[in-house]
Amino acid sequence: MRCLSHPLLRRLLSLSPQHVPGRWSPSEAGVLSPNQLSLRQSCSAGPGLLTATDTVNYWQKVFEINGIPEARESSQYIVSFVLGAKTFQSLNSKSLHTPLTAMQQEQIQQLSNRRLERMPVQYVLGEWDFQDLTLKMKPPVFIPRPETEDLVSLVVEEESQKCAHSGPCFPVPVPHPVILEVGCGSGAIALSLLCKLPQSQVIAMDKEEAAVDLTRENAHRLQLQERIHIIHQDVSHSSAKQLLLWGPIDVIVSNPPYVFHEDMASLDAEILCYEDLGALDGGDDGMRVIKTILALAPSLLKDSGSVFLEVDPRHPDMVEHWLQAHPNLPLTLRAIHKDFCGKPRFLHIQKQSR
Numbered sequence: 266m267r268c269l270s271h272p273l274l275r276r277l278l279s280l281s282p283q284h285v286p287g288r289w290s291p292s293e294a295g296v297l298s299p300n301q302l303s304l305r306q307s308c309s310a311g312p313g314l315l316t317a318t319d320t321v322n323y324w325q326k327v328f329e330i331n332g333i334p335e336a337r338e339s340s341q342y343i344v345s346f347v348l349g350a351k352t353f354q355s356l357n358s359k360s361l362h363t364p365l366t367a368m369q370q371e372q373i374q375q376l377s378n379r380r381l382e383r384m385p386v387q388y389v390l391g392e393w394d395f396q397d398l399t400l401k402m403k404p405p406v407f408i409p410r411p412e413t414e415d416l417v418s419l420v421v422e423e424e425s426q427k428c429a430h431s432g433p434c435f436p437v438p439v440p441h442p443v444i445l446e447v448g449c450g451s452g453a454i455a456l457s458l459l460c461k462l463p464q465s466q467v468i469a470m471d472k473e474e475a476a477v478d479l480t481r482e483n484a485h486r487l488q489l490q491e492r493i494h495i496i497h498q499d500v501s502h503s504s505a506k507q508l509l510l511w512g513p514i515d516v517i518v519s520n521p522p523y524v525f526h527e528d529m530a531s532l533d534a535e536i537l538c539y540e541d542l543g544a545l546d547g548g549d550d551g552m553r554v555i556k557t558i559l560a561l562a563p564s565l566l567k568d569s570g571s572v573f574l575e576v577d578p579r580h581p582d583m584v585e586h587w588l589q590a591h592p593n594l595p596l597t598l599r600a601i602h603k604d605f606c607g608k609p610r611f612l613h614i615q616k617q618s619r
């Protein structure tokens with residue numbers, strides 16, 4: 266299983282400002298050519314014969330010299346990918362010590378050149394794992410982050426518990442919710458939910474054509490297209506009519522753009538140069554899309570239906586105050602959940618029952 270579980274690699278795409286001095290441009294950086302290092306110096310399989318281990322070490326050095334973050338992990342992911350494996354650790358001893366073919370070396374060089382231009386490794390490989398799924402990745406569609414896997418788990422837990430306590434699922438407790446995802450990106454959340462909740466239906470919407478196209482492609486690759494309705498639309502107060510075509514909704518889930526506008530400039534170069542900034546920029550208070558979702562939720566949700574949101578750690582208090590200032594919205598903040606770094610990251614908001 267390939268994942269961003271390594272803390273350094275997580276940092277590669279962290280949404281927290283990293284104090285990058287300005288916008289990075291490959292042309293300004295004066296990239297050192299790999300030829301400036303002697304690859305042949307470190308051949309362990311004999312003169313001119315390069316193994317996977319030699320190649321990982323070589324590209325790690327090239328990345329380090331050129332100031333590419335997470336040099337070793339980047340090099341390992343690229344070499345493993347070309348050898349048909351997800352991680353370097355999963356390569357067996359034979360694969361590690363067999364000399365690479367000229368074609369494999371050429372492919373590694375091409376992919377590594379993209380990494381030298383600060384392209385995120387997920388775009389370089391063209392695929393990445395989210396929960397148990399391997400998803401196609403294409404710039405500039407947002408790359409799913411590891412913390413978002415916990416957002417999916419919260420929805421699955423809530424639906425499974427609800428089902429265990431209610432009659433219609435008896436005697437087999439299988440939840441069958443209608444779920445709306447606002448801002449589906451590559452389809453990571455929507456498709457994971459369809460897998461984990463095999464009786465669910467998901468409406469996945471995104472304002473970007475590239476995102477809905479990628480969600481559709483990933484749904485087909487995973488053969489999940491029968492239970493997903495993909496809508497190309499900007500969420501707004503007037504979205505309710507179209508979204509209610511599938512009936513009242515049990516759960517709204519979203520990892521919306523939530524970065525405060527003033528923090529955008531200090532994101533990593535990988536993000537600023539390659540990802541759609543509209544997927545990240547939440548406006549002055551990071552709450553532009555969050556507020557739209559909350560304003561829309563009461564008219565879409567069934568009684569006691571839920572909204573699950575991934576947010577910035579400053580947002581739980583802000584959302585609570587915003588809900589207090591909007592008593593006309595029958596919504597209650599039920600729970601705040603922390604991410605794997607201990608930061609308040611996920612909100613569970615519930616529609617009050619009449």
Ligand SMILES: C[S@@+](CC[C@H](N)C(=O)[O-])C[C@H]1O[C@@H](n2cnc3c(N)ncnc32)[C@H](O)[C@@H]1O
Binds near residue numbers: 449541
């Ligand atoms: C942070 S990304 C999340 C993508 C995906 N759900 C994930 O977690 O990997 C936010 C997504 O919301 C979409 N988005 C932003 N504003 C939107 C709006 N007003 N209406 C619909 N989608 C929007 C962006 O295009 C982007 O795909």
